[in-house]
Amino acid sequence: MSRWTDPEAWEALLSAEGCPICRDGGPTSVIAELEASWVVMGEAALPLPGTCALFFRRHAVELHELTAEEGAAFMRDAQRLSRALKSASGAVKMNYEVHGNTIPHLHMHFFPRYPGDPFENAPINPRLAPADDRTVAEHVEIRRRLIAALAPGAGEFPAA
Numbered sequence: 001m002s003r004w005t006d007p008e009a010w011e012a013l014l015s016a017e018g019c020p021i022c023r024d025g026g027p028t029s030v031i032a033e034l035e036a037s038w039v040v041m042g043e044a045a046l047p048l049p050g051t052c053a054l055f056f057r058r059h060a061v062e063l064h065e066l067t068a069e070e071g072a073a074f075m076r077d078a079q080r081l082s083r084a085l086k087s088a089s090g091a092v093k094m095n096y097e098v099h100g101n102t103i104p105h106l107h108m109h110f111f112p113r114y115p116g117d118p119f120e121n122a123p124i125n126p127r128l129a130p131a132d133d134r135t136v137a138e139h140v141e142i143r144r145r146l147i148a149a150l151a152p153g154a155g156e157f158p159a160a
């Protein structure tokens with residue numbers, strides 16, 4: 001049964017008290033803390049090396065729940081991560097997704113796209129292409145570069 005067809009369970013997840021991210025004090029696999037959010041990147045790779053996510057630090061479900069200042073801070077973090085990840089991965093294009101259908105704590109997924117990737121000219125569907133040893137090795141290297149680029153004191157990129 002989908003969580004959406006169980007209104008009580010879904011309502012609980014929408015609250016900070018019932019949110020697994022907030023209950024645990026934050027997500028796992030945090031590699032950097034930015035102005036208003038955490039950068040989350042595991043070591044297991046999805047079929048697109050460099051895949052990661054940006055989690056807003058306070059509990060919020062929808063983008064429109066952020067104050068104007070929070071929204072601006074979240075966008076500054078998204079731009080900083082996007083710029084660093086594009087550089088670290090050599091992506092030809094960055095893709096972004098905001099869902100929250102299973103964990104309704106505001107977060108944005110980042111997917112570097114590559115020529116010849118399994119979803120070229122199409123949306124991403126990780127179920128269609130499992131990661132292999134090569135993509136895992138590439139992911140680990142991109143993760144190392146991204147941690148260095150986002151570390152406190154690392155050179156800030158000039159605003160565009």
Ligand SMILES: [Zn+2]
Pocket residue numbers: 015016019020021022023058059060104105
């Ligand atoms: Zn939460």
